[in-house]
Amino acid sequence: MIEIDGITKRYDGNTVVNNVSMTIEPRTVTVIVGTSGSGKTTLLRMINRLVEPTSGAIRLDGEDNRSMPGFELRRRIGYAIQGHGLFPHRTVAQNIATVPVLLGWGKARIDAKVTELLTLFQLDPAAFSARFPHELSGGQQQRVGVARALAAEPNVLLMDEPFGALDPIIRAKAQADLLAIQRLLGTTIVLVTHDMDEAFHLAHKIAVMDKGALVQYGRPAELVKDPATEFVQTLIGTSERPFRLLSIETAGDAVEPGPAGGKPLAETISQRDALSELLWAGRSALPVAAADGTILGRVTLEGLTRRAAKPQ
Numbered sequence: 001m002i003e004i005d006g007i008t009k010r011y012d013g014n015t016v017v018n019n020v021s022m023t024i025e026p027r028t029v030t031v032i033v034g035t036s037g038s039g040k041t042t043l044l045r046m047i048n049r050l051v052e053p054t055s056g057a058i059r060l061d062g063e064d065n066r067s068m069p070g071f072e073l074r075r076r077i078g079y080a081i082q083g084h085g086l087f088p089h090r091t092v093a094q095n096i097a098t099v100p101v102l103l104g105w106g107k108a109r110i111d112a113k114v115t116e117l118l119t120l121f122q123l124d125p126a127a128f129s130a131r132f133p134h135e136l137s138g139g140q141q142q143r144v145g146v147a148r149a150l151a152a153e154p155n156v157l158l159m160d161e162p163f164g165a166l167d168p169i170i171r172a173k174a175q176a177d178l179l180a181i182q183r184l185l186g187t188t189i190v191l192v193t194h195d196m197d198e199a200f201h202l203a204h205k206i207a208v209m210d211k212g213a214l215v216q217y218g219r220p221a222e223l224v225k226d227p228a229t230e231f232v233q234t235l236i237g238t239s240e241r242p243f244r245l246l247s248i249e250t251a252g253d254a255v256e257p258g259p260a261g262g263k264p265l266a267e268t269i270s271q272r273d274a275l276s277e278l279l280w281a282g283r284s285a286l287p288v289a290a291a292d293g294t295i296l297g298r299v300t301l302e303g304l305t306r307r308a309a310k311p312q
């Protein structure tokens with residue numbers, strides 16, 4: 001658990017993060033959104049003390065982060081940033097091993113971890129371990145950056161616009177990988193993004209920053225239902241509201257009993273994508289299948305319409 005308690009950061013009398021308090025539950029994904037300059041990166045970097053707060057405290061599982069030595073913070077908190085995060089003169093394997101080496105892990109343990117992470121991110125260890133960052137595509141570099149942040153098996157992963165530079169297809173893949181890894185390892189993730197679609201897709205909870213203040217912190221559906229300010233409303237987009245609601249949950253969550261013809265939908269796709277498939281197929285219902293092909297039931301136009309309506 002991360003408790004951010006009345007945290008403030010001032011630069012030369014300028015308040016860039018203003019008395020922010022929020023509690024981040026373990027094993028969840030929290031997404032921080034807000035306009036440029038609203039203090040998102042500063043807030044994130046106060047969690048791992050790359051920035052020292054002017055006042056307030058941050059506790060990790062009840063322990064003040066100022067009482068933790070640097071190596072302990074690095075072990076517990078991974079940090080991934082957009083773009084040039086990798087060391088250019090180190091191989092992929094050496095990049096991923098950065099923190100384990102600092103922590104004094106043995107060679108066998110490090111090698112095993114590098115192989116495990118490359119495999120997890122679908123980068124063949126035999127082909128990629130010895131390459132240098134400039135010999136990778138942007139998307140591959142990004143995945144190595146996240147693998148490096150995860151290498152010391154941190155409980156917490158801080159990510160600052162990690163997918164910003166990726167094209168939409170690779171980005172969707174990177175998001176899916178991240179969610180799969182989060183479920184597998186139970187990592188607590190705090191992620192900054194400008195992209196509201198990404199926020200709604202990934203977040204258990206969304207924190208909205210405006211001019212250094214935390215203006216709303218809640219589940220995605222709560223933000224759609226009860227935006228705290230005009231700014232939150234604008235960020236969500238009035239015309240997007242029903243689709244935002246449908247993008248939070250999966251087709252599997254909307255399954256109803258009953259038969260339906262047509263090509264089955266994967267249970268893992270969003271309800272928004274399921275609606276799109278229904279409209280495109282010109283059908284009022286389609287079957288939903290599990291990964292092994294088992295038919296779980298169906299989703300219906302009527303059911304999705306109900307779910308897209310303003311929550312009562």
Ligand SMILES: Nc1ncnc2c1ncn2[C@@H]1O[C@H](COP(=O)(O)OP(=O)(O)OP(=O)(O)O)[C@@H](O)[C@H]1O
Pocket residue numbers: 011016034035036037038039040041042043
């Ligand atoms: N080291 C610093 N010295 C002085 N001012 C700073 C420093 N770091 C950040 N700031 C200022 O603090 C404010 C918040 O910056 P921050 O990087 O947290 O914003 P952000 O929300 O991450 O923005 P973006 O979306 O553009 O990345 C900005 O006005 C910035 O100019």
Ligand SMILES: [Mg+2]
Pocket residue numbers: 040041042160
């Ligand atoms: Mg930033």
